[in-house]
Amino acid sequence: MPGLSLDSEVLLQLETPALVLDRGALERNIQCMAETGRQAGVALRPHAKTHKSPHIALLQMRAGAVGIACATVAEAEALAAAGITGLLITSPMMGAAKFDRLARLNRNHGVTVVADDSAQVTGLLAALHPGDRRLRVAVDVDVGQARTGVTDLAAGVALARMIAAEPQLEFAGIQGFAGHAQHIIDPEGRKAATARSAATLMSFAKALGGAGLPPDLITGSGTGTYGLDARGPYNELQVGSYVFMDADYARIKDERGQGLSFAPSLFALASVVSTNRPGQVTVDAGTKALATNGPSPCVIIGAPNGTAYKFAGDEHGILTIPNGAPPPRLGARVLIGATHCDPTVNLHRSFNLFENGNVEQWPICGRYGD
Amino acid sequence: MPGLSLDSEVLLQLETPALVLDRGALERNIQCMAETGRQAGVALRPHAKTHKSPHIALLQMRAGAVGIACATVAEAEALAAAGITGLLITSPMMGAAKFDRLARLNRNHGVTVVADDSAQVTGLLAALHPGDRRLRVAVDVDVGQARTGVTDLAAGVALARMIAAEPQLEFAGIQGFAGHAQHIIDPEGRKAATARSAATLMSFAKALGGAGLPPDLITGSGTGTYGLDARGPYNELQVGSYVFMDADYARIKDERGQGLSFAPSLFALASVVSTNRPGQVTVDAGTKALATNGPSPCVIIGAPNGTAYKFAGDEHGILTIPNGAPPPRLGARVLIGATHCDPTVNLHRSFNLFENGNVEQWPICGRYGD
Numbered sequence: 252m253p254g255l256s257l258d259s260e261v262l263l264q265l266e267t268p269a270l271v272l273d274r275g276a277l278e279r280n281i282q283c284m285a286e287t288g289r290q291a292g293v294a295l296r297p298h299a300k301t302h303k304s305p306h307i308a309l310l311q312m313r314a315g316a317v318g319i320a321c322a323t324v325a326e327a328e329a330l331a332a333a334g335i336t337g338l339l340i341t342s343p344m345m346g347a348a349k350f351d352r353l354a355r356l357n358r359n360h361g362v363t364v365v366a367d368d369s370a371q372v373t374g375l376l377a378a379l380h381p382g383d384r385r386l387r388v389a390v391d392v393d394v395g396q397a398r399t400g401v402t403d404l405a406a407g408v409a410l411a412r413m414i415a416a417e418p419q420l421e422f423a424g425i426q427g428f429a430g431h432a433q434h435i436i437d438p439e440g441r442k443a444a445t446a447r448s449a450a451t452l453m454s455f456a457k458a459l460g461g462a463g464l465p466p467d468l469i470t471g472s473g474t475g476t477y478g479l480d481a482r483g484p485y486n487e488l489q490v491g492s493y494v495f496m497d498a499d500y501a502r503i504k505d506e507r508g509q510g511l512s513f514a515p516s517l518f519a520l521a522s523v524v525s526t527n528r529p530g531q532v533t534v535d536a537g538t539k540a541l542a543t544n545g546p547s548p549c550v551i552i553g554a555p556n557g558t559a560y561k562f563a564g565d566e567h568g569i570l571t572i573p574n575g576a577p578p579p580r581l582g583a584r585v586l587i588g589a590t591h592c593d594p595t596v597n598l599h600r601s602f603n604l605f606e607n608g609n610v611e612q613w614p615i616c617g618r619y620g621d
Numbered sequence: 622m623p624g625l626s627l628d629s630e631v632l633l634q635l636e637t638p639a640l641v642l643d644r645g646a647l648e649r650n651i652q653c654m655a656e657t658g659r660q661a662g663v664a665l666r667p668h669a670k671t672h673k674s675p676h677i678a679l680l681q682m683r684a685g686a687v688g689i690a691c692a693t694v695a696e697a698e699a700l701a702a703a704g705i706t707g708l709l710i711t712s713p714m715m716g717a718a719k720f721d722r723l724a725r726l727n728r729n730h731g732v733t734v735v736a737d738d739s740a741q742v743t744g745l746l747a748a749l750h751p752g753d754r755r756l757r758v759a760v761d762v763d764v765g766q767a768r769t770g771v772t773d774l775a776a777g778v779a780l781a782r783m784i785a786a787e788p789q790l791e792f793a794g795i796q797g798f799a800g801h802a803q804h805i806i807d808p809e810g811r812k813a814a815t816a817r818s819a820a821t822l823m824s825f826a827k828a829l830g831g832a833g834l835p836p837d838l839i840t841g842s843g844t845g846t847y848g849l850d851a852r853g854p855y856n857e858l859q860v861g862s863y864v865f866m867d868a869d870y871a872r873i874k875d876e877r878g879q880g881l882s883f884a885p886s887l888f889a890l891a892s893v894v895s896t897n898r899p900g901q902v903t904v905d906a907g908t909k910a911l912a913t914n915g916p917s918p919c920v921i922i923g924a925p926n927g928t929a930y931k932f933a934g935d936e937h938g939i940l941t942i943p944n945g946a947p948p949p950r951l952g953a954r955v956l957i958g959a960t961h962c963d964p965t966v967n968l969h970r971s972f973n974l975f976e977n978g979n980v981e982q983w984p985i986c987g988r989y990g991d
Contacts, residue, residue, distance in 0.1 A: 264717075264718065265718075266716065266718045266719060266722075267716060267719075268989065269989075300935050300936070322935055322936045323936060342894065342905070342936055342937070343894050343895055344892075344894055344905070345892050345893065345894050345905075345951060345952040346636065346637060346892050346952065347634075348634065348635075348636045349636060349637075349892075352636075367895055367897050368895070368896065368897070368951055370951050370952065371951075374952075393897055393898070396933075397898060397901075397939075398895070398903055398933045398934065398937055398939065399894065399895040399897060399903055399937070400895075400897055401897060402897055402898060430933075430934055522714075522715050522716050522719075523715065524712065524713050524714055524715050524769065525713055525737055525738070525768070525769040525770070526738065527737050527738070527763055527769060527770055527771060527772055528763070528767060528772060531767075533768055533769050535712070535714070535715075538912070538914055538963075538964045539963075539964055539967050539988075539989070540989070542908070542913070543912070543913050543914040543964075544908055544913040544914075544932070562914070563766075563768045563800075564768065564800055565670050565692055565963050565964060565967075566670070566692045566693060566712055567712070567768055567769070569767075569768065581715060581738055581740050581741075582715040582716065582740060582744075593908075593909075593935050594908045594909055594913075594935060597909050597935075597968070598967070598968075598989065599989050599990060600988070600989060600990025600991070601990055618909075618970070619638065619639075619909070619910065619968065619969050619970060620969060620970025620971055621970070
């Protein structure tokens with residue numbers, strides 16, 4: 252199967268900017284992570300915040316995932332509508348409208364949510380109807396990210412007891428997401444942060460065990476630390492970015508200097524719209540096409556080696572061409588590797604899935620207002 | 622009319638995160654800029670890249686704008702469908718699909734576009750049908766932003782001659798957008814950059830006059846420099862961000878230390894979803910709700926004075942509460958002022974227009990894939 256290439260006629264006909272997804276690289280990334288999970292004996296519940304795509308979630312499920320993690324109820328609704336089971340919503344939520352929407356999803360499909368405060372549990376209970384299936388609730392533990400999650404053992408045990416005591420709820424286990432550790436470039440620093448998070452999570456697991464509530468589920472992790480987390484205490488990994496890779500995760504290396512075992516699959520297709528100055532060209536992909544909270548793209552297909560991208564407004568980017576190299580001509584197409592994959596995906600309505608010289612549209616679901 | 626306030630029941634019922642627009646502040650901003658234009662004797666063609674909203678464009682037209690500037694054909698299509706005339710597309714474009722879409726828009730509604738290369742003009746010509754109304758084309762001039770636009774006088778005159786010689790085209794004038802000058806914080810530096818841009822644009826106007834093609838239209842400017850640009854050589858101003866203001870433009874001051882004459886009207890409404898640590902709360906508005914390419918929000922309604930916002934992932938932000946001040950409670954709502962307004966708007970499907978205690982949905986149009 253030929254890979255992604257600008258020789259393909261179909262990429263010359265798409266209106267730009269457009270999000271292009273290389274199916275070959277995507278599937279290899281999914282298989283590689285699935286194999287890692289199998290070898291380590293740890294389950295995968297890949298995170299849909301990265302792709303917001305029922306199509307990609309189905310590929311992950313077919314590769315053996317036990318379910319899919321979601322950041323929002325809207326993401327979970329889109330996946331449930333595609334028949335995906337094992338949904339876990341990884342953000343504690345508040346608000347009657349949100350609780351009602353979540354309760355409806357649980358009624359129709361079954362879902363697991365997390366909480367870090369009794370008020371969230373009370374709110375969820377108020378939204379459940381008599382006769383609803385039991386809502387699974389996990390305790391979110393702050394393992395160092397300082398964002399959400401209980402911070403002391405007694406509070407964690409009390410929250411688990413409250414959940415377990417409610418007939419309409421089921422205590423599902425614990426979640427610890429070390430978001431702060433995922434992007435630490437120095438391998439030793441990343442390893443140390445991961446070890447601290449693991450120790451925190453383990454102390455909660457032990458305290459809950461001592462209280463007669465041993466957690467079935469110990470969930471968390473991400474693409475930056477999955478190799479470390481697969482050794483425990485996690486029994487499932489919420490990996491997300493590995494499906495696409497991006498400029499951020501391209502910087503992550505292990506102690507032997509090895510990068511992650513995944514290839515870039517996500518690109519912004521852009522057109523050269525101005526060649527008004529020597530040494531640079533202007534393309535029609537800017538801050539509305541690529542997320543700005545990541546390093547510069549590390550892959551640009553269709554421009555000379557060493558070409559650098561910089562943002563130049565809502566609709567423009569500048570490619571700086573190395574001295575002496577021939578710039579892409581006016582009207583030429585380039586494929587710009589994702590900066591930060593999750594928020595880049597969120598800027599687009601669909602993926603243009605490239606496979607074997609053809610393109611298929613895969614919708615991006617659960618954006619705000621969907 | 623009571624202003625935007627979290628005492629309003631309707632803001633407690635919206636699902637978060639949501640984009641909230643204060644109609645009072647919006648209308649005052651629109652009137653203030655319209656009055657500035659009238660007093661200076663310069664036309665306004667406000668830029669829709671900021672709001673992507675036919676509703677807001679109609680308010681601008683009712684306040685006396687001669688038309689609306691658009692960054693993309695999709696934005697222009699959405700405005701044309703709402704009956705808005707005087708559309709100018711401010712980005713040179715390339716690609717047969719884009720040219721066809723543009724030609725269709727011109728056929729049905731009439732439009733002005735810009736070009737900085739003969740290949741763009743040739744492409745546009747090829748897309749026009751016999752009997753189409755004449756397409757108005759302006760020459761885009763690089764006034765120092767180094768993004769698009771002709772960079773030398775001879776090339777500018779040659780391009781204008783090419784346009785003027787084509788029976789299906791009309792030479793509309795020149796555009797010079799000093800994007801690089803808009804956000805210069807130091808007033809002297811901003812003034813100097815604006816003077817250099819003005820001199821460049823004036824030299825093109827003179828050269829074209831000498832060639833028998835004096836430009837009717839001299840268009841450009843933005844919210845950071847409109848006061849300087851209103852003195853010339855511009856005869857119309859493409860101001861955008863003034864309708865909303867944001868943390869970026871809040872830093873802009875004139876030589877007397879005066880800020881811009883516009884008030885913040887655009888906010889992300891968020892819920893406090895975790896209060897797990899003292900001195901901070903976590904809200905459900907992160908990098909998918911607020912653009913990351915701007916300073917931290919300078920207005921947060923519903924939190925103590927001195928509260929600071931920082932991004933904490935796709936769906937989260939952290940509010941750091943000043944020592945001793947009472948933090949918002951779990952489940953409370955806060956209104957977070959826009960970081961950078963254009964790309965923040967682009968993250969949402971609609972504005973929740975707040976007026977007098979009620980909310981109305983105003984769609985955000987022309988996002989990629991629309």
